[in-house]
Amino acid sequence: MNDRTIEVNLVNQLGYERIAMACSASFARLMGLPPERIEDLKTMVSEAAINAMEHGNKGRPDARVTVSLNCQDNTINVTVSDEGDGITNFPPKPDIEKIIEDLESPVGFGLFLIKQLADQVEFNKEANGGHVVKMAIKMNS
């Protein structure tokens, strides 16, 4: 770690993603990310952390979620790690028309928003177990 990296280790409980959001926002503000993109970053971090808690860690109270951020080459990189096995089946893009008609369940919005707001997203299994989402947001995007 260097002076442009921070890390937050969260209790695996919905609501605690707010801590990571606040830290991410403060960090991004220090790095000079524009206000509108800070809001985007907060949503990205929130949704990735919620997915980690609910789907990665399957709601286990003894599991943890780690969020780390760094700023390098004019880009804020965020990783959100959980102790799960990773995503095998990505949900399709949610279709609100079908959801409204009760033809589909209202799922997949978190992943959809991450992909819409981030400049880059990757999903990887960790070598020593666990799963990580890596997101990037360019300082001047």
Add this chain to the structure above:
Amino acid sequence: MQQHSNEINLEQHGAVTLFSIKGDITSFSEPFLSEAYQSASTQGVDKILLKIDKEAYINSGGIAALIQILAQSKRNNQNIAITGVSDHFKKIFGMVGITRFADIHETVENALEVMS
């Protein structure tokens, strides 16, 4: 940890029922939204305005809960609109398609003028 809840007050403004929703909108909001909606619908409302706090945190669980209300209002041929959201969440609502089913108004006054 503090339990999440929403306080939702219903007010009648002519033909429009205003839902003033206090607090963040997450998956925990579903029962509160549902109860307020059922309570209003049993009284035969056909115009609903959801007022959300500008500082409210809204996540994908909250978006799903709001969409359930939009779905019910569509089935019941009700006109539904939203006001009070921040510019960021206006953008998010546009991305997920909520704006195809509910107009977003800048202010309550604006909304009431259009909906009346």
